[in-house]
Amino acid sequence: xxxxxxxxxxxxxxxxxxxxxxxxxxxxxxxxxxEADQVEQDFDALLADAQREKDEYLELAKRTxxxxxxxxxxxxxxxxxxxxxxxxxxxxxxxxxxxxxxRALEASGDSGDSLTSGVEMVLGSLRETLxxxxxxxxDPKGEKFDPNQHxxxxxxxxxxxxxxxxxxVMQKGxxxxxxxxxxxxxxxxx
Numbered sequence: 682x683x684x685x686x687x688x689x690x691x692x693x694x695x696x697x698x699x700x701x702x703x704x705x706x707x708x709x710x711x712x713x714x715x716e717a718d719q720v721e722q723d724f725d726a727l728l729a730d731a732q733r734e735k736d737e738y739l740e741l742a743k744r745t746x747x748x749x750x751x752x753x754x755x756x757x758x759x760x761x762x763x764x765x766x767x768x769x770x771x772x773x774x775x776x777x778x779x780x781x782x783x784r785a786l787e788a789s790g791d792s793g794d795s796l797t798s799g800v801e802m803v804l805g806s807l808r809e810t811l812x813x814x815x816x817x818x819x820d821p822k823g824e825k826f827d828p829n830q831h832x833x834x835x836x837x838x839x840x841x842x843x844x845x846x847x848x849x850v851m852q853k854g855x856x857x858x859x860x861x862x863x864x865x866x867x868x869x870x871x
């Protein structure tokens with residue numbers, strides 16, 4: 682077997698047979714100038730593509746960040762609106778209970794018994810709770826009638842009073858943070 686290898690020709694350092702007429706240039710020698718220019722152009726094209734992609738991804742990241750910030754603000758606003766809506770719905774129900782307690786006190790008169798004083802305590806507690814949450818009663822007696830704030834139940838002529846003035850409040854109105862929860866029901870002078 683060694684005779685066969687020797688007859689094939691001279692053997693190089695790695696055991697490869699050297700062929701007659703093979704190039705004597707080593708693989709690590711620099712390529713000709715044309716090939717170097719082509720490699721540089723290819724490299725520049727790849728670099729430009731990478732820069733373009735980087736810019737696209739950066740722009741996408743900025744838009745995504747802005748979209749998320751807008752989403753966060755919208756959700757915060759929606760939560761705040763929902764809280765106000767829920768608060769006003771509960772307030773309307775509590776207001777009805779306040780009205781009923783006020784009617785009960787009017788019906789009992791000034792009897793001074795323990796039931797009346799108990800109702801007065803509960804009514805006072807409910808009023809304080811409403812006040813603590815920014816809900817205030819509106820008693821427009823003597824004010825100019827405002828259809829945005831008042832509900833006219835009737836009109837009546839009242840001597841010495843300017844026409845369009847609230848002369849009697851049948852049911853108080855309520856307001857929460859400048860939002861009208863319930864208009865005052867009133868009698869207006871004619």
